[in-house]
Amino acid sequence: MQILDLTGPVQVFASTNDACAASAHVPPYAWRMVATQPAHVTASSGIELGTQTLPTDNEPVDTLLIAGGPGVAAACQDVALLDWLRARSGQARRVGSVCTGAFLLATAGVLDGRRVTTHWSFCAELAHAFPQVRVESDPIFVRDGEIWTSAGVTSGIDLALAMVEEDLGRDIALAVARHLVVYLKRPGGQGQYSAALSLQVAEDCFGDLHDWMAAHLAYDLSLPRLAEQAAMSSRSFSRRYREATGMTPARAVEHLRIDEARRLLLETRLPMKRIAQRCGFGSEETLRRSFMRLLKVTPNDYRSRFGTTL
Incomplete structure (x- = not known):
């Protein structure tokens, strides 16, 4: 065993x-x-x-x-x-x-x-x-x-x-x-692995880019902007990124933004609007739709289910 x-x-x-x-x-x-x-x-x-x-x-x-x-x-x-x-x-x-x-x-x-x-x-x-x-x-x-x-x-x-x-x-x-010295409920809730962890498979190719993405979640992370940061054409970047990570750049961005939103929901009392802005979702509705698509739960329900009283 x-x-x-x-x-x-x-x-x-x-x-x-x-x-x-x-x-x-x-x-x-x-x-x-x-x-x-x-x-x-x-x-x-x-x-x-x-x-x-x-x-x-x-x-x-x-x-x-x-x-x-x-x-x-x-x-x-x-x-x-x-x-x-x-x-x-x-x-x-x-x-x-x-x-x-x-x-x-x-x-x-x-x-x-x-x-x-x-x-x-x-x-x-x-x-x-x-x-x-x-x-x-x-x-x-x-x-x-x-x-x-x-x-x-x-x-x-x-x-x-x-x-x-x-x-x-x-x-x-x-x-x-x-x-x-463990959590009764882990930060980030019940997910087995974070986006940052899953993206480590491409650390050699895109490690620096992922660090930059994580530091600029509230900014423009469109395909052309990511390709520019990686010093590649949009077409080559999209193909090579998917080969290295198994996901599209847009999906990787969404997962990284969700991870940060999960952290803020559990570790702060920031209102949903501020969290959506800080994580690059733009609006509460976009944040809610991403949560429902990836986690099958609303941000409010996620905070009440896994959060602790601050």
Whole structure:
């Protein structure tokens, strides 16, 4: 398994127990790391962890979490494990996966008809292999009823914190997040990756241009202006940029402006009109349309959902 897929959520639950014990409350969580056979399981990082055998039918399971990692492909061929997952998933209060653990749940049929996510680099593969599953590539985690799935690696921490918040309330979850020096809700909301991060694939060709674009979002970033800044003809620039980044210059500009608008919505109390102007959208309506197109939510709803009181 990928070590953080497992230890990230476990540390959240352990820190929650510590927080409750410090306030004279009974620690709410007890966990077991289980596998088809009790053994020392080696993580992809080389660290060995001891596991216990799978719970029997008469042992209740409240929350069942599946870690991801390179061993998932082999696990998907384990008929006994798949049968166990099908049976126990229907008995547990909630079932979840971290990263590529979603493939194991999907193979067992647990995710049929559900909204789910996984690591961004595996979303297309999951959607192709399991067309009956509704894969969403952007969120850090997705909850669909009792089914919880999260994106890659550290997103298991986000998932576990959300579970703690559901179980024990925001104050406890926030205290745990502060203790772990992580966000209860990440800046930028729930997106798996920012435009700046995705554009790093073209750092060698257009790194300087991207830095300039980020510093001039409120200015003219039309195709001719970008081509001029890159010292290329508009036609050559458009072709080479798309080859390097996988998107048009206009789409890259929109994503960068959305990223900055997301930051301002969460970190400031600036009115929508000012945010639209500072990010180069020109008007609140243009800002709203871009949010709806890319994030499926209005700027006001985004601020109320992911923002904190300043």
